[in-house]
Amino acid sequence: xxxxxxxxxxxxxxxxxxxxxxxxxxxxxxxxxxxxxxxxxxxxxxxxxxxxxxxxxxxxxxxxxxxxxxxxxxxxxxxxxxxxxxxxxxxxxxxxxxxxxxxxxxxxxxxxxxxxxxxxxxxxxxxxxxxxxxxxxxxxxxxxxxxxxxxxxxxxxxxxxxxxxxxxxxxxxxxxxxxxxxxxxxxxxxxxxxxxxxxxxxxxxxxxxxxxxxxxxxxxxxx
Amino acid sequence: xxxxxxxxxxxxxxxxxxxxxxxxxxxxxxxxxxxxxxxxxxxxxxxxxxxxxxxxxxxxxxxxxxxxxxxxxxxxxxxxxxxxxxxxxxxxxxxxxxxxxxxxxxxxxxxxxxxxxxxxxxxxxxxxxxxxxxxxxxxxxxxxxxxxxxxxxxxxxxxxxxxxxxxxxxxxxxxxxxxxxxxxxxxxxxxxxxxxxxxxxxxxxxxxxxxxxxxxxxxxxxxxxxxxxxxxxxxxxxxxxxxxx
Numbered sequence: 169x170x171x172x173x174x175x176x177x178x179x180x181x182x183x184x185x186x187x188x189x190x191x192x193x194x195x196x197x198x199x200x201x202x203x204x205x206x207x208x209x210x211x212x213x214x215x216x217x218x219x220x221x222x223x224x225x226x227x228x229x230x231x232x233x234x235x236x237x238x239x240x241x242x243x244x245x246x247x248x249x250x251x252x253x254x255x256x257x258x259x260x261x262x263x264x265x266x267x268x269x270x271x272x273x274x275x276x277x278x279x280x281x282x283x284x285x286x287x288x289x290x291x292x293x294x295x296x297x298x299x300x301x302x303x304x305x306x307x308x309x310x311x312x313x314x315x316x317x318x319x320x321x322x323x324x325x326x327x328x329x330x331x332x333x334x335x336x337x338x339x340x341x342x343x344x345x346x347x348x349x350x351x352x353x354x355x356x357x358x359x360x361x362x363x364x365x366x367x368x369x370x371x372x373x374x375x376x377x378x379x380x381x382x383x384x385x386x387x388x389x390x391x
Numbered sequence: 392x393x394x395x396x397x398x399x400x401x402x403x404x405x406x407x408x409x410x411x412x413x414x415x416x417x418x419x420x421x422x423x424x425x426x427x428x429x430x431x432x433x434x435x436x437x438x439x440x441x442x443x444x445x446x447x448x449x450x451x452x453x454x455x456x457x458x459x460x461x462x463x464x465x466x467x468x469x470x471x472x473x474x475x476x477x478x479x480x481x482x483x484x485x486x487x488x489x490x491x492x493x494x495x496x497x498x499x500x501x502x503x504x505x506x507x508x509x510x511x512x513x514x515x516x517x518x519x520x521x522x523x524x525x526x527x528x529x530x531x532x533x534x535x536x537x538x539x540x541x542x543x544x545x546x547x548x549x550x551x552x553x554x555x556x557x558x559x560x561x562x563x564x565x566x567x568x569x570x571x572x573x574x575x576x577x578x579x580x581x582x583x584x585x586x587x588x589x590x591x592x593x594x595x596x597x598x599x600x601x602x603x604x605x606x607x608x609x610x611x612x613x614x615x616x617x618x619x620x621x622x623x624x625x626x627x628x629x630x631x632x633x634x635x636x
Contacts (some may be wrong), residue, residue: 293444294481298495298547299471308494312485 177359184351184360191347192367198261198343199330202268206329207322209269210276215306217281228277235274241335243267248339264336272329279321283314320382327375331368344368395420395582396441396455396551402448403436403606410436411447412606420550423583425593425614428603429629434586437603438553441584442473456550471499474544478556480536482528482543489515489524492543499547507546514542518572534565538572545576552576554585590633594618602626 217228235243244267248260258266287310295305315322337346348364394417403411411433418424426434439445441453443460453460455469483491492511496502502510515521518538520531528536537557544552554573558566570592577583577596587593593600593614600617602610602625610623618634621627 288481290477290479290481291483294475294477294483296444297442297470297473297475297477297553298543299467299499300495301467301499304498308498309483313483316485 174357175359175362177355177357180351180355180357180359181363184355185363187347187351188344188360188363188367191342191344191364194261194342195330195333195344196371198264198268198333198336198341199326202265202272202333203326203329205265205269206272206276206325209273210278211280213273213277214280214284217277218284219302232274232277235271236278238271240267240271240332241338243271244335244339260336260339260341263339264333264341268329268332271332272325275325275328276322279318279325280314282321283318284310286317287313317386320379320386323375323379323382327372327379330372334368394418395422396584397453398437398441399452401437401440401451401453403433403440403445403451404448410606411440413451414608416601416608418582418584420582421580423577423596423598424585424601425597425599426584426586426601426603427588427590427593427629428609432603433606434603435555438475438555438584438586441551441553442470442475444475471547472549473551473553474547474549475553476537476540476544476555476557478559480528480533480540480560482536482540484528487525487527488520488531488539491528491539492546495543496546510546511542514545515539517545517575518542519568532565533561534568537561537565537569541569541572541576549581551582551584554583554587556586556588558587558589588633590618590630602629604629 213228213232217225217232220228244264247258247267248263251257251263291309291313292305295309300308333343334345336343337349340346342350344364344367348360351360352358396416396418398414398416401411401414401416402409414433414437426437428434436445440447441455441460443453443462443466446462447453456472458465458469458472460466460469482488483494486494489508489511492514493502493504493507496510497504497507512521512524515524518541520535520538520542523531523535523539528539531539541557557573558569561569566589570589573583573585573592574596585593585597595614597614599611600614601608602617602621602623604625610617610621610626617626618630621630
């Protein structure tokens with residue numbers, strides 16, 4: 169019984185869950201906004217990396233490599249604590265959103281690039297031979313096929329973004345984890361932390377399962 | 392410039408390798424040309440230069456209907472006037488057959504959806520695929536896919552049609568249906584340049600046959616002259632190899 173009172177204390181949970189819900193809402197908002205911005209940034213970076221003038225391509229490549237090497241937590245702390253020294257100060261939400269987007273954009277770019285490169289050369293040639301301009305070729309022919317191939321890795325990356333939102337609690341953002349640690353301190357009981365963990369799993373498990381399903385189906389299609 | 396399609400001193404290098412060694416060719420409006428020759432002779436490279444899927448040397452010149460085939464704005468005009476059919480069909484797998492045909496006319500020519508649909512239906516009827524219009528390409532046979540590819544190219548109302556070995560990837564029983572569509576097309580006055588191994592087709596349909604080998608035009612003439620009385624030893628060797636088996 170002691171274990172249940174310690175980790176699953178119903179009375180504590182009932183008292184703290186409004187706080188947790190608030191935190192959950194912020195976590196979801198941060199996750200969704202960062203995923204959308206990361207997808208957009210990734211697509212633009214991938215197109216630059218593949219088709220821009222060579223010096224610009226090189227810049228995109230450097231960006232992608234740097235932001236894949238930089239620990240997210242380090243970037244987040246720089247954005248939140250260092251940028252104010254040069255007059256740029258953002259709320260904890262926008263700091264976290266910026267850091268998450270900059271990093272996830274780099275990963276998304278590599279995923280989009282792989283997808284575009286997997287499209288057979290004949291698709292590009294047929295588009296060009298029909299007189300389609302670059303924009304129509306990409307929007308109507310290449311990207312719909314490329315995106316379909318990379319939905320599983322893009323979803324994986326999106327799951328990582330949602331998990332990484334927890335790092336924002338370091339810059340005092342009242343997300344799910346932060347609210348849970350506060351609730352734990354208030355109640356002098358760790359049950360809110362367990363609840364927070366359970367909520368993360370409950371949100372992300374369906375996505376993880378969906379990726380496995382998609383990968384199994386794609387694998388079966390190839391055979 | 393004499394021809395509707397005019398090719399002057401066309402040279403193409405792949406690194407050190409010279410794929411085209413200075414081709415000169417004039418093609419009249421409405422003419423049906425078949426280009427034959429052994430693999431690696433540069434036939435496909437030649438027609439891929441006409442809509443600049445392959446770049447070529449700056450000293451070379453290709454003009455289609457008075458428009459130079461140069462990078463930039465004029466290239467878009469050339470590509471809108473020149474249709475192409477590929478060996479491997481290259482249909483868009485994520486679009487239905489009808490959407491495949493509608494895409495370029497609506498995006499490049501600015502046709503409304505209704506106009507593009509009407510045009511697609513008409514052309515699919517013409518190539519005998521109207522019943523498959525709502526299917527995706529993967530559910531069609533190779534011969535049907537290639538006929539859709541022809542309809543897709545025709546939807547741009549091109550002045551010139553390029554065919555790059557259109558029947559080479561087909562099962563033998565499907566070659567005929569594609570060649571029949573091409574024969575019908577040859578009667579409509581569109582300029583056709585066909586790279587092919589189908590000697591029967593070349594003989595029956597071509598106004599002029601061009602024999603290429605080693606990146607050069609070796610011999611050119613009416614089908615009867617080329618097939619019955621070839622002058623060049625290389626043409627004779629090639630024809631005896633492909634016709635006597």
